[in-house]
Amino acid sequence: MASAEEYEHAPVPATARKSLLSVAAVWFGFPMNLGNAVFGGVIVYNLGLVQGLLAILAGNLVLFAYVGALSHYAGRTGKNFALQAADTFGTRGRIAAAGFLATVVIGWFSFQIGLTGSTLEDTLGWNPMWGAVVGCVIYTLLTVAGIRALAIVGMIATPLFVILAAVAIGYGTTHSSLGDAVTYQGAGSALGFGGAVAIVVAGFSDSGTMTADFTRWSKTGRSAVTATFFAFPLSNFLAYALGGVVVAIGGSADPAADGGGFLPLLTGHGPLLTAVAVLFVFVNLGSVASHCLYNGAVGWSALTPLRMRPLALGLGVLGLGFALAGVWGHFVEWLNLLGVFVPPIGAVLIADQVRRRGRAVSEVRAFRWNALGAWAAGAVVAALAHYLLPGSPDPLFGIAVAAAVYVLTDRRPRSVEPVPKAEPSVVPAP
Numbered sequence: 001m002a003s004a005e006e007y008e009h010a011p012v013p014a015t016a017r018k019s020l021l022s023v024a025a026v027w028f029g030f031p032m033n034l035g036n037a038v039f040g041g042v043i044v045y046n047l048g049l050v051q052g053l054l055a056i057l058a059g060n061l062v063l064f065a066y067v068g069a070l071s072h073y074a075g076r077t078g079k080n081f082a083l084q085a086a087d088t089f090g091t092r093g094r095i096a097a098a099g100f101l102a103t104v105v106i107g108w109f110s111f112q113i114g115l116t117g118s119t120l121e122d123t124l125g126w127n128p129m130w131g132a133v134v135g136c137v138i139y140t141l142l143t144v145a146g147i148r149a150l151a152i153v154g155m156i157a158t159p160l161f162v163i164l165a166a167v168a169i170g171y172g173t174t175h176s177s178l179g180d181a182v183t184y185q186g187a188g189s190a191l192g193f194g195g196a197v198a199i200v201v202a203g204f205s206d207s208g209t210m211t212a213d214f215t216r217w218s219k220t221g222r223s224a225v226t227a228t229f230f231a232f233p234l235s236n237f238l239a240y241a242l243g244g245v246v247v248a249i250g251g252s253a254d255p256a257a258d259g260g261g262f263l264p265l266l267t268g269h270g271p272l273l274t275a276v277a278v279l280f281v282f283v284n285l286g287s288v289a290s291h292c293l294y295n296g297a298v299g300w301s302a303l304t305p306l307r308m309r310p311l312a313l314g315l316g317v318l319g320l321g322f323a324l325a326g327v328w329g330h331f332v333e334w335l336n337l338l339g340v341f342v343p344p345i346g347a348v349l350i351a352d353q354v355r356r357r358g359r360a361v362s363e364v365r366a367f368r369w370n371a372l373g374a375w376a377a378g379a380v381v382a383a384l385a386h387y388l389l390p391g392s393p394d395p396l397f398g399i400a401v402a403a404a405v406y407v408l409t410d411r412r413p414r415s416v417e418p419v420p421k422a423e424p425s426v427v428p429a430p
Contacts, residue, residue, distance in 0.1 A: 004147075006308045007080070008301040008302050011077055011079045012216050014219070018147075018217045020218070022148075023151075024226070025155045026147065026150045026217075026227075027231035028230040028234070029150075029155065029235075030231060030235070030288060031204065032236075032238065032239045032284075032287070033161070033239060033285065034119070034263065034281075034285060035115065035203075035285075035288065036203065036236065036239035036240050036243065037242055038243060038258065038259035038261045039200075039259060040052070040243030040260050041247040041252055041255055041260025042188075042199075042255070043055060043056060043191065043196045043199065043240070044245075045187060045256060046186050047193065047196060049182060051186070053241055053244060055197050056196070056237055059199070060237045062197070062201050062396065063236065064229060066343070066399070067211045067231070067232055067346075068225045069353075069354075070215075070346055071211045071221075071225055073212070073353045074211065074212035074218070074224055075221040075222070075223055075225070076220070079216055080298055080299075080302055081210040081213050082302030085098045085349070087361050089348075090364065090365045090366050093366070096372065097375065099300070101210055101299060102295065102300045102303070104206050104338065105207060105210065105295040105299075106292070106322070107322070108207070108289075109296065110319040110320075112135070112288050113132045113135050116132055116134075116289075119261075119285075122263075122264070123277065135285065136316060138286055139285075139286045140290075140293065140313060140316030142286055142290040143293040143297060143312045143316070146308075146309075153283065153290065157283050157284050160280055161239070162238070162242075164280055168246065168251065168262035168266050169242070172249045173249050177249075180248075180249070188256055191391070193391075194393040195391040197393045197396075198393045200236075201339065201343065201393070201395040202395055204231075204232070205346075205395060207295050208346070209349075210299065213294065213298045214227075215227055242260065243260020246260040246265070247259065251265055293315060293316060294312070296311075339395045340383045340394060340395075344374070344401070344402035345375055347406075348374045348375050350403065351410075355410060370405075370409040370410060374402045377405045378400075378405070379398060379402075382395060382397050382398030
């Protein structure tokens, strides 16, 4: 498995493309994680169940449109995110966008390592440092195994999440009913509807923007969009919603801080369920961590002569260092950063691809300053919205402004070429 080619520096050829099920499993298992259950619980705690679910759905529909558009081009061309960024931002300009995102996702990898240690400490009394170290080793090895391993772990993590979340909700309804949950109005006031939508969008703005690293393996653009649908809204909405239900039934001891984290509801019911809960922590958080590390390793390998696997090992050690230093604990500030700076990158990519109508560029410059300027303009507006209009869906402002500025300033010559059709697979004669 580890010897398979990952195509860090070139488009994935048709002969190496994978089935819809395989690519969908990569994306489907990614959002189905404990972190999203936590965020879903925080949203419902502030908005109530019905209002919270509507905000979660709205955020996921934005993600589907955003990630789906980027995925379609990836499926047609086989290009990873860094190769796409070269078409839009320039061969050297892409370093700013691709390098930034490839670094940002290592922060999420670090967050999952730290969350592994703290979760095992809170539920089982384990030493958080050793829990983080063990988690880092497992997650890094998964990443080194490549895209096939991500698909396999996704197939395992998704049903395990749904089953254990249902069991946890079953234990949580001993003092409350699902009927009571529907009428839950929330008890917090720190988050409005727009802010909740912003959390959902920001939570996957980084890896969502880098979706091409996953969906370039699709056979067609349409297949890539279909694989994206399994993540947004399907899997991501379900993960948030289950966390919201945990809060609505009173299953969280501190919903303002812990949200819908349901793991404590699974402990104290015998050694078998406790052992399954421990396995679940590593499988679930490992699915997220390995995806993020894969994004980072593919991104930096595309920008350097290095290959993905050695970079994954080095970035894994770096992420562990960040986690042990406690950087992972600043996840609220991290989400704010992502919502401001990341979505405008994808907006510029989509605007450029729409204007080219999916055709390849015949001449790529070192820097495309209007694309970089549009990204900067979107980020500035999103930042102003975040600080001057608290509770607004600031990522949407950044997306709209970045796309508009790019379209108004684009002077790319119309000398574009059709995207070359991939070579068909050659089947030997019997």
